[in-house]
Structure formats: structure tokens, C-alpha cells
Amino acid sequence: MTVRVRFAPSPTGYLHIGAARTALFNWLYARKEGGKFLLRVEDTDLQRSTDESTRSILEGLAWLGISDYDEEIVFQSQSADKHREAAARLVREGKAYRDFTPKGERADSNVKQEIAERARAQSEGSGTDHRANPYRDLPPEESERRAAAGEPYAVRLKVSPEGRTSFADAVYGEQTRDHSEIEDLVLLRSGDLSPLYNLSVVVDDIEMGITHVIRGQDHLTNTHKQILIYEALGARVPVFAHLPLILAPNKAKLSKRKHGEVVSLTTYRDRGFIPAAFRNYLALLGWSPGEENKELMSLEELKSLFSLEGVHRSNAVFNFSDSDPRQWTDQKALWMNAEYVRTMPLEELLPMARGELESAGLWRPEYGAERADWLGRTVELIRQRFITLKDFTGQGRAYFSDEFELDPAAVAKNLKKDAALGELLPALAERVEAVEPWNVETAEHALRAFAEERGVKAGLLINASRTALTGQAVGPSMFDVFEVVGRERSAARLRSAAQFV
């Protein structure tokens, strides 16, 4: 039997990293097993679902490299009739029943509290009897009659009072639950008979032939209910694999509302992350290849090493700080991105650098033509100390534009350090202009000779030059910078920097 998995996001906002990780694991599993990866948009919540969310989720997945769905995308809202039919069938077969209890109002805000309070109240009394519904054993004819008369009803699954349901989770192992703990869950809402989540997923998963359900651990304890639906429907129960949750630094569940942008996948794209790097990082949240504990993995390695056995059971903390901009997201994610930036094949990085330059208005046609070699050399040089793609237009701006700001701290450190620089810099500029040919060696020779003549340390001029030419206090080896920036531009920048001394 070929493996068929699906990723089933609900389009009620952007794709957050937890969901992205779920998608990634599903996809890796499918690719590893030579199976099919499907996508189903769970847009049954009409109020909250938007097309824009769907687009943004698809976009996020594509950014991660996941756009090769093996079949057409399924939109759950279009299958509502099927879900209703399934419920109707269960009623006919006596496996579900109509509940004519008037629909109670529920305050959406404090549901959890309400549940706890209700439970407490019940346990003080006779205990919880999930089978106490007066309509559970209504004769079929009467049920039909009342329904035909237009009396509103909900449809509930008739869970057998005896016994227990269990399944072997591929990650968490054997999971057993007694039926006394499972209520007769509602399948269809009263009134409009719209299907509820548990019914919809099961019917859709059956319809799509899903063999392995890989999803967040927050679904773990609902799985028994869903298995009951599978069984009532006479369908084969898939393999379930639940994934540990990704938590915020305070160990709370990662939420869009509380944690905002850091948890949105598109943030990483927008802030200059490399898809392969972030994918690599994400894969390590809750999974490891074991053995050597290898971390840097290419897509091919990820595909071949991934296994459900390597998924572990405890929740992972996604570490970030909203007070420290240097740790705006997980440090390891940042490190990994930097690692990719400086070690990935240059020809793969170049298009990304180009994209950054273009969006900052710094791209020039000659970079793609006669200056292509220069661009390659420059990118190779500066990428060594970059962390994200944004650095190409941030701290790397001076390599591509004459309009750049001098970092005040760098000015203080390297230019205001010695008043003599006010005179030295223009003189150095003059010397620079006379160098022929212009390359790393000749630039170095010229500067060192000049320093010796003037009786100053070369370091003074080197550091001053760095700030003059790049606006920064830090950067690549200065003579490489001289070469890449060019003789005339170097001279001009040395002259204009004198005013800051």
C-alpha cells in the first residue's frame, strides 16, 4: 500500500512555524516512503477563513520548497454534503442519533473554564454519565417524525458505553481510552446541520485515502473519537503519528496572538532567511536523525534520513527574546542561516543576493553582464560575515551604492580616533589614485608604504579606511575591500571621510 499523507491547515491566518513543521514532516515522510503528499484546506469556519490566508499558507509552503502536491488541493468546505451524508448514514444504521436538545449558548472566550466548572459540578453529583442523553434511545420512527416536523436537532455519534478504544501512535506508542471518558460527540450542528471538525476530518481522510495522519500532539486525545467514527463508518483506520508541540520561551503554546511575527513563516522569508536553512532548522525541532546527531543536512539527506521513529515526545522550545533585537528569533536558527549564507554554493546564493539588491533598488544591469565576475567576487567576500540576506543591503550597502551611511560608532572608533587622519586621508587618497595596476597586493603595498613614510601605524589607516569605504567598523580584510570597491571610489570615499575626523 502506498503511503498517502496530507497537510490540513485551516486558513485563518498566516502559516505559523508549528504548522510549517507539520507540513514539512508530512512531506518528508511522503518523499522518504515514495508516497503521496496531499493538501487539504480546512476552510469550514466560514467566518474566520479567508482566501488571503490560503494564499499566504501556500506561499509559505512554496518558500520552504513544498509545492509539489501530488493531487489537486482539496477544500473542505466543498465536501460538507458528503459529511452530512455520512452522518445521515450513521443515523440510518443506528450508529448515531438525533439529539433534539435545544442548542445551548456558549461564551467563546472562557470555554476551558466552563468545561472545568461543569466537570467539577458533575463530579460532586453522581459523576459524569456521557450516555445520559434522553434522545439517545428514541425510537427511529419518532426521531424521523420529529425531524420531518421541522424540529431542530443535532446528530451525535452513539458511542458504545462499554469498552475502550486504543491505537498505536507511531510516536507516542499505545494509547488507550475508556469509553466512559468519551461522550457522544456531536457530528452535525443542530439547525443547519453543518458538520463538525471531527466528522469532517475523518470523512475527508477516508475519501482521500490517507494512510498516515501526521499532525500536532494537540490532536492526540481527540484521536480516539475519530477512530470511533472510522469504525462506525466501516473504514480502515490510518496510522497516527503525533508530533511534539513547539513552545514559546515561557513554555506556553506558540500563538499568533501572543507571539506575533516571530511565529509567522513569512517573517523569516521577509527577514532574509534562506529557505533551505530554515527548513533545516525546522526539521530539527522535535526530530533528529539519531546516531551521530547530525545537524546540517541537505534536502536529500533530510529526505533519506527522516523517520517517524526519530521524532521524539517532549515539546521543543523555540527560543527568542522580544527585548533583545539580536535574539529576535532562535539563536540556532540565526546561526544556521549564517552557516548557509557563507557555505552554500555561490551560484545558488547569487540569485538571492540579486533579489535583495533589486528590492532595495541597488541592482544594476551590468552585474548580470560585464560586472558579473566582480559581483561574484564581492558576494563571496562579504558573505563570510553575514547572517541573513538582508545584510547585503544593510551592512553591505556600500559595496553596491555610493549612498550609504557611516555608522556613528565606527566613525567614533576609527575616524575621530586621531586628528591627524584629517590630513592623512586625503593624502592617502592621492596616493591611491596613482596606483597602477589596482589590486589587493598593490593596494596593500601603497598603504603600507604611505604609513611608513608618514610614521603612523598601518592599522590606523586600515581601520580608518574601512569606515571610510564601507561605513562599518567591521568587515573583510581591508585590501580585498579596496580592490572590490575600486580605485576611484576608494579615493573619493577617503577624501569625503576626512570631514568626519
Add this chain to the structure above:
RNA sequence: GGCGCGUUGGUGUAGUUGGUUAACACGCCGCCCUCUCAAGGCGGAGAUCACGAGUUCGAGCCUCGUACGCGCUACCA
């Protein structure tokens, strides 16, 4: 409240028939390199493997209990 799941340095993880000083990565500190900062190399701090019992010659690995965390419990998804 009930039920479930989890707990290895600050974080991500390895540790798969129980067997000497608990491994790797990020982060942190120091040294080397050096024109700066990274990278790289070397070294270091940091874990009584949540806690308490038990089984055993021997437990991070097995059993039980406790604590803490998280999740589910809804005519939300």
C-alpha cells in the same frame, strides 16, 4: 475537575539487550590567528540525567509514587 502526554547543561538534541570520567550543536567565557569583526583552530564554565523510593552487583535507561509543565476535555478547528 477528569483524562492523556512529557521531564538529559540556558536552548535544540544523542545516549535503541541497564555496565568505567553523560556525547554533539547553538549560546556563553578565554586563547591563537589578525588591519577590525566574523569564520576557523584550541581550551573552558555549565547536567548530582525533575524529585523520592524500589528492582539490580550496577539505572539517564526498568517499576512505583510525587512535583512541575503541556495538551485535550466545545453544537471551535
